[in-house]
Amino acid sequence: MNYGVDVDYLNEEEVAELLAVSSEVIVKYLYDGELEGVELGEEWRIEVGDLKEFISKLKEDKEEELKFKDQQAIEVDPNWTLDECGHCGELRMMNIELSPFCSVECRDAVDFGVQSL
Numbered sequence: 001m002n003y004g005v006d007v008d009y010l011n012e013e014e015v016a017e018l019l020a021v022s023s024e025v026i027v028k029y030l031y032d033g034e035l036e037g038v039e040l041g042e043e044w045r046i047e048v049g050d051l052k053e054f055i056s057k058l059k060e061d062k063e064e065e066l067k068f069k070d071q072q073a074i075e076v077d078p079n080w081t082l083d084e085c086g087h088c089g090e091l092r093m094m095n096i097e098l099s100p101f102c103s104v105e106c107r108d109a110v111d112f113g114v115q116s117l
Contacts, residue, residue, distance in 0.1 A: 010045075052083075059081075
């Protein structure tokens with residue numbers, strides 16, 4: 001999975017992978033109008049900005065956030081958000097309050113002054 005800063009749109013499968021839920025969960029939010037997207041044939045296109053807005057709204061309603069987290073396949077940090085890594089630019093779920101990096105390697109690369117490839 002490598003969704004970097006040059007990515008403007010994601011499909012429902014990519015969004016599901018990023019958020020650790022099934023694509024069916026994402027499609028339900030799309031059909032319910034809670035997540036903005038455009039249906040193109042059998043696939044959806046979701047703007048990264050709309051996805052971030054969806055997450056912000058979700059996190060504002062703790063009950064809705066808990067329902068969403070119940071559908072996630074992995075344990076997610078309580079302070080999670082979707083953001084770009086401060087080093088490589090990859091779009092990831094992360095605790096931005098603890099670290100603006102997607103991995104230990106990216107954090108260490110910045111700590112040691114290594115440039116992104």
